[in-house]
Amino acid sequence: MISLIVNLMLPLTLLCAVILLLHRPLLARLGAHNTYMLWASVPLLLAGTLLGLLVPARLASPSLEQLQHYRVLAGELLSQGDNPTLNLILASIWLLGSLTLLGALLYQATQLKRLSNRAEALELPQALSQGPLSLTGRETSLVIKCHPEIDSPMLAGLFKPVILVPTGFTQLAPSQQAAVLSHELKHLTRHDIAANLFGYLLATLFWFNPVCWLAYRRFRDDQELACDAEVITHMDKQQRIAYSQTLLAYSQQAHLGMLHTHYGNKTILKERIMQMKKTHTKRPLAILGLALTLGLSGALINQSAIAGDKHNDEHHDKAKAPSPVMRIEPAYPAEAAKQSVEGYVQLAFDIDKQGKVSNVSVIESSPAGVFDVEAVKALSQWRYEASPEGVSQAKVQLDFMMSAPKAEIERVRVTAG
Structure with missing residues (x-):
């Protein structure tokens, strides 16, 4: 529910802010009746955004061929401590x-x-x-x-x-x-x-x-x-x-x-x-058209923000990469952080119809055994969008790093989720 509220908040705030800032000239040019009708763009925006969030989940392929990458930063996690409790x-x-x-x-x-x-x-x-x-x-x-x-x-x-x-x-x-x-x-x-x-x-x-x-x-x-x-x-x-x-x-x-x-x-x-x-x-038809345009524009802004957050890499196959709706960050092992040890863990797992993760197993890790336990523990708590058939043998890679990589370093895909 919180994830849905956050996804809806950005376009809703932008739309309301635009109407509030332009209210005086809109009232002067359109009149009270037409200006009031513009508020119909709010439910239209919410409906469009919900469709944008739900439809891709229904059209997504039930298999996951591409390996997704997520980074785990030692500095951020050590300072946050108990992230699930905060949520x-x-x-x-x-x-x-x-x-x-x-x-x-x-x-x-x-x-x-x-x-x-x-x-x-x-x-x-x-x-x-x-x-x-x-x-x-x-x-x-x-x-x-x-x-x-x-x-x-x-x-x-x-x-x-x-x-x-x-x-x-x-x-x-x-x-x-x-x-x-x-x-x-x-x-x-x-x-x-x-x-x-x-x-x-x-x-x-x-x-x-x-x-x-x-x-x-x-x-x-x-x-x-x-x-x-x-x-x-x-x-x-x-x-x-x-x-x-x-x-x-x-x-x-x-x-x-x-x-x-x-x-x-x-x-x-x-x-x-x-x-x-x-x-x-x-001008009911003209104002309704304008309200519809504002609503759809807000939904597109939200989708662009989500796309920019999740699909930055041009090699990422969006159709075959369901993204988690709730992601629990792994704890960076304290001993590895003290010694500035970095590495990765590749994992395979299944997603049931309700979006719950099960059957988590380690495919490969480096250094071997350093990050495996925390990676499996965190991934088991992830939640994905519900789907009619679920997903079998999904794969993900968790990159454990002391700090974020420099922008000029090319990677297959690095995202904060």
């Missing part, structure tokens, strides 16, 4: 962080459910059921509730959505009430609650990456800007002014919830009002 600690920290965030999600879902149950149903004025709301289909059964603990209107609930409004909502002018409800209905028709949940779950997987949290926050803000753009499309000047006044009325610092929208948000209040002065044409 276990890091995995435990990641799991603890993810479970904590998932617990926060569950807690908020419980709180929202309790708040919704305690709220009083609000009857929609007849004047508001006509015109801009145009309730149809699923929207006709939507319940509007009022509760004093609510500071800003919100759409809450994934399977049974409800609009929750503050107690002072009924004191607003009918046009302002209609604007608020229209905004929340846009969230409903676009399934924004499900999108928010998906974004939050991604953030829990990469909780240690600050770029992902910045992107999640920007995604949520773009969501509100896009809803504003949808609502004001057919409004005249006076209606837009009333809508702006409604935003000012609910400009508190609303809590960014995972299972509800946040209508009132003073951090982007100025940005939302400025966007109301602009109109942009929707």
Whole structure:
């Protein structure tokens, strides 16, 4: 799991960083609605990267003819000491962080459910059921509730959505009430609650990456800007002014919830009002194409990085060389390190359908017997990609060196894995 997270993190971080850095010019040129659609490139990127990681494993030959080389450096291993223990600690920290965030999600879902149950149903004025709301289909059964603990209107609930409004909502002018409800209905028709949940779950997987949290926050803000753009499309000047006044009325610092929208948000209040002065044409197909391009580009970047890391040598046969998904570094024998002894061990082994290594044997070693025990012990713990038939008589060579070779020295294949 950790290996998969690491492989996905590079392209995801690059894509989010590009969108964040170019957000202002994109918003100015494309508009709020089109900019919000660009975030569709994130799931496309993840899907493309997963395909890039899984497909080669399915197409790989079940036999391994070429001898793979991996280097084992004395200095690095002696300083690292217990590498498996470190990996276990890091995995435990990641799991603890993810479970904590998932617990926060569950807690908020419980709180929202309790708040919704305690709220009083609000009857929609007849004047508001006509015109801009145009309730149809699923929207006709939507319940509007009022509760004093609510500071800003919100759409809450994934399977049974409800609009929750503050107690002072009924004191607003009918046009302002209609604007608020229209905004929340846009969230409903676009399934924004499900999108928010998906974004939050991604953030829990990469909780240690600050770029992902910045992107999640920007995604949520773009969501509100896009809803504003949808609502004001057919409004005249006076209606837009009333809508702006409604935003000012609910400009508190609303809590960014995972299972509800946040209508009132003073951090982007100025940005939302400025966007109301602009109109942009929707370009769903063009923006979807751009999002698809960004997603595929990120996946290609990731594949290039993996290729550069694993296939540097031009003589390496990629089709016949499955690479380990988890590689335990052999311990460099202390006595050999003290005497600056270098050498290699060639090993043969089998890989079962689950990717586990078995039947490890030494083909050749130099100096004989110096590195054999540590090489066999480490290789027995390696893990490869699962395959329908497994691999028999795979071969690998572990080069034990005191330091990394110079760049000008030509080797068949040297990699850190």
